[in-house]
Amino acid sequence: MTNVILVSACVAMAIFYPKIGTILRYCGAICGLIYVFALPVLVERACLIREGKYDWPQAIKVGVVIALGLVNLVGQFMVH
Numbered sequence: 313m314t315n316v317i318l319v320s321a322c323v324a325m326a327i328f329y330p331k332i333g334t335i336l337r338y339c340g341a342i343c344g345l346i347y348v349f350a351l352p353v354l355v356e357r358a359c360l361i362r363e364g365k366y367d368w369p370q371a372i373k374v375g376v377v378i379a380l381g382l383v384n385l386v387g388q389f390m391v392h
Contacts, residue, residue, distance in 0.1 A: 341388035349381025 329335070353374050360366040 345381045345385045
């Protein structure tokens, strides 16, 4: 049943929106934000919280890195 749902979704996407490059660009931008910018920083944040070393300068650094990732994400959607 899962295969039928997945194949149907892929076929429907190919029929109604055949621009695979655009889909890959959006998926790549979102995954890049998560895997490159957000996930490593949030793991380091969790470790610092456990060690009791998480303070305001660390919070600002985390926020800046994630904000840069969001800027990168938005920038991917501005390029055509």
